[in-house]
Amino acid sequence: MPELPEVQTTATSLQPLLNQTVEKVSVFQPKLRWAVPDDLVSLIDYQLVDIERRAKYLILTFKRKGGAAQKKLLIHLGMSGSLQQHSVGFDKRKHDHVILTFNDGKKLTQLHYHDPRRFGMLLWLDDYEDKLITHLGVEPLSEDFSADYLYHHIHNRKKPIERPIKSVIMAQEIVVGVGNIYATESLFLSKIHPLTPAHLIRHEQLTTLVAHIRQVLQTSIEKGGSTLKDFTVADGQTGYFQQTLLVYGHKGGDCPSCGTTIENVKINQRASTFCPTCQPLITQKKP
Ligand SMILES: [Zn+2]
Numbered sequence: 001m002p003e004l005p006e007v008q009t010t011a012t013s014l015q016p017l018l019n020q021t022v023e024k025v026s027v028f029q030p031k032l033r034w035a036v037p038d039d040l041v042s043l044i045d046y047q048l049v050d051i052e053r054r055a056k057y058l059i060l061t062f063k064r065k066g067g068a069a070q071k072k073l074l075i076h077l078g079m080s081g082s083l084q085q086h087s088v089g090f091d092k093r094k095h096d097h098v099i100l101t102f103n104d105g106k107k108l109t110q111l112h113y114h115d116p117r118r119f120g121m122l123l124w125l126d127d128y129e130d131k132l133i134t135h136l137g138v139e140p141l142s143e144d145f146s147a148d149y150l151y152h153h154i155h156n157r158k159k160p161i162e163r164p165i166k167s168v169i170m171a172q173e174i175v176v177g178v179g180n181i182y183a184t185e186s187l188f189l190s191k192i193h194p195l196t197p198a199h200l201i202r203h204e205q206l207t208t209l210v211a212h213i214r215q216v217l218q219t220s221i222e223k224g225g226s227t228l229k230d231f232t233v234a235d236g237q238t239g240y241f242q243q244t245l246l247v248y249g250h251k252g253g254d255c256p257s258c259g260t261t262i263e264n265v266k267i268n269q270r271a272s273t274f275c276p277t278c279q280p281l282i283t284q285k286k287p
Contacts (some may be wrong), residue, residue: 002141004056004177005220006069010083011053014060017085017102017109021047021065022099028092029188031037033078033121036235038099042121046071049232055136058063058083061123073127084112137174140213160199166267168198169213176178177212181271182220184248186212187274193281194272195265218223219244247273 002010022043030036046062046069053059058075063215077082088101088108098113112233113122127131138144151175154161161168166187169178178186188196189212192205223244246256251264264273 001179002056002081003081003181003220004053005217005223006179007056007058007077008053008221010077011051011058012084013085014051014058014111017048017111018051019047019049020102020104020109021045022100023103023108024099026099027097029097032097032118032187032238033073034114034128036122037124037127038209043071043073048102049196050249054139055172056200058148065093065128072125074115074121074123074125076121076133078115078117078121078130080117081113081115083118086110086112088213098101117174117281135173137172138176138179140217145210145214147203147210150174150206150210151203154201159250162197162199164195164267165192165198165201165209166194169209170268170270173285175213177217180272181248182213182216184256184271184273185216185246188247188279189216193279194267194274196282199286247275249273 012068015152022045025041025043028041030038043062045065048064049059049063051058052061053206056076058137060073060075062071062073063069077083086109086111086119090110090112092099092112093114096112096114096115097118100111100113102111105286113120123259138149148262150168166183168174169186170180170183184194186209188195190209192201215266247262250262251271251273253262255278258275258277260275260277263276264271266272
């Protein structure tokens with residue numbers, strides 16, 4: 001599944017289309033997770049003026065050439081989606097559901113939305129902002145995400161959060177884009193057991209955890225930049241940086257740090273691998 005790093009890589013890969021004008025809109029299959037809007041064709045003659053990533057969403061802003069009218073397109077790649085650029089005349093492949101053709105004044109470029117499993121979406125942001133975007137937590141690579149922020153979230157309430165730290169850092173309303181891989185790896189690097197009740201984690205451990213979450217995501221974004229086509233093959237698996245994963249997917253293997261056998265526990269139905277030696281479970285506050 002495309003995760004935050006792949007979506008960030010996609011956002012970066014779209015930069016050459018900035019300031020280009022939409023020449024043609026072709027919708028071959030509107031039935032994605034939600035239907036592609038009927039009036040997507042109204043993007044014709046609009047210029048792409050901004051590309052943002054928010055969580056795992058791409059937000060493309062278009063402006064009417066020479067006018068003030070603006071349209072914002074919200075794209076999510078779902079389980080298996082990708083956006084690929086081809087020179088004009090490239091044949092539509094199976095599962096290319098939408099093609100936007102851009103004109104830079106000299107040449108045309110086709111942007112293909114490809115999605116075998118069709119869990120993705122292309123929607124007008126205005127129609128779905130409240131439903132999909134407004135409630136999202138902070139971006140993990142922004143300055144808003146800090147140990148203070150996490151500590152505040154865990155403790156500044158009637159009853160501190162006692163559920164496992166792993167489920168806290170994966171909660172989209174707290175911080176977005178920390179998928180299972182990144183949560184598992186960063187907890188290992190921080191020597192924190194994934195089941196540790198969140199309120200028992202000290203502020204300095206949260207500092208370490210935040211730093212590792214950023215590091216793991218950043219490393220993955222850097223790798224994603226050079227292997228984009230691997231995930232566009234997309235059968236629902238992101239496999240391309242698994243060789244660099246320390247514990248994720250390594251149940252029964254040896255801990256790369258101490259050699260202890262890596263164990264697995266399910267948290268919120270998700271596999272959570274950890275090293276029982278490097279990540280001892282704390283269940284009580286230290287006196
Ligand atoms: Zn270990």
